Amino acid sequence: MKKTLKAFLNLTAFELDRLSKFLYALIGVTLVANMIGYVLIPLRFTDRINAYMVQNSVTEQQALEVYGELSFYDILQTSWILGPIALGVSALLLYAFFIWYREWLGKNTFAYRLLMLPIPRMHIFYSKFVVIYVSIFTLIAIQIVSLIFGFNLMSALVPSEWLRHMSFFSALSMHPFFYYILPLEPWIFLAINGIGLVFLHVTFTVILLERSFSVKGILIGITYVLITLLIALFPAFLPELIGNHYYLYNSELLILTVLSLGLISFTSIMISRFLLNKKITV
Template sequence: MNLLKLLGWEVERATKPYLILITLLVVAQFAWLGFFLWSETNMYEEIRRTGTPDYVLTFANYLGGTPFILSIGVAVAAMVFFSFWIWYRDFQGRGTFMMRLLLMPQKRMIVFGAKLVTMMLMILGLFSVQWIALKLQYIAFSSWLDSQMIPVGGSFEQAIRFDGALSPMYPASFVNFLIHQVLIVLVILFIFAFVLIERSLWQRTLWSPIIAILMLGALIAVPVTAFFFLESRLFMDEMMVVVGLGLMGWMSVTVWLSRLYLTKKLSV
């Protein structure tokens, strides 16, 4: 069984819940856009009847609404949940294909790679769909307000840049985008490592989740403590090198831990 076949299988299994998530996300955001435009138009007309409105609407006003922020939060939570579920679902039945595949230790890291690539494809796909949806929402936003002769301020790029939820997802430069993707991979690797450590220990102790959390907590705490100790003793360029080495070290250790528990400790 090669990586591409496993990747295709994982993507096929994820397609239905993934499409449901995207559909709910887009529908919820456009529903909020419709309500926002209706509410602001009525308010603006009321103010215009009694005087001259002294404010200008921007796309950032829409993005800053609680429903939009919640929709982004739900999408992020869904990706975190799926990072757990993509592993835990394979331990629910003893007769599944994945359980038979896990009986072959030499193939287990291919399973690991397929799940990691699947998660990144889903996250990048979600970013792409959200970007297209945002562009369409901005077109609808500006077109409607123009038709109602309501002044619109700012640009699409400015609204994205100053939004606390979207600016990390869509940074201004390609280099920053790559850095954010590395951080996302690191988060997924920590989740994968937690699941594999917990699943390796659960048959021997009921405290397996706590042990896994403590192990990974120590892995995070030691470099962070060293970073704060070195922060005041290094120049900016040196600090960037230390941060880069720290991220590479975290990724290497989490992959090593995952490999250790997946190929040596995990019994099926």
């Protein structure tokens, strides 16, 4: 294995090791909450149907007309499923900050050690970057496994004639949240992750600006975020600026957007590289 690659993998494995307990906790919360949802919602539904049938002396069909059939989509909409996802997203967002600040904060100044490693300092940047992405994909993968299990569990708990005919993928595709976070539509998945990638680059750059220039760095960071927002949204406002909504085709606007995001990522990498090599202060 090439030396620098080995060093990078070492560092990434090391960073992941530091994150793993946190990740296990998120996986645990996701699985437990999901399992409760998969069992609770179908049981409540069947109880309600049965109770209605007994109380009103009506047939199964009549009860279903009142309550409707259960679908996996109904389960997907509950907080038992959406809650852990929201938790995971916000936790990893916070972790994107924590992954850097923990090197400086508290009694330990591990930043000394990291910055004095005989490896390119951008390895530190990308090891943290990769770890965040590995965590995101691990959580998505866990969610997928959980959903497949949940779909089958629901089908086992509820009589098939009480279930609305809706395939697993139909339920997921119809849900705006899962439509965007799961790889159901390759281009959507790519776009979302592309935007995420740029966002993480900018976030890391802002953190490094703060670490390099302190309070002044916060102001520079805010300005940088505003500039990146302007650049990212520029293609969206371009038709307004040129006063013609049909001058550029949507495909051309997309290409411009991709270029803008690429420019933001590239600039963020270059700034981060400069800061890590020349300006960072322990």
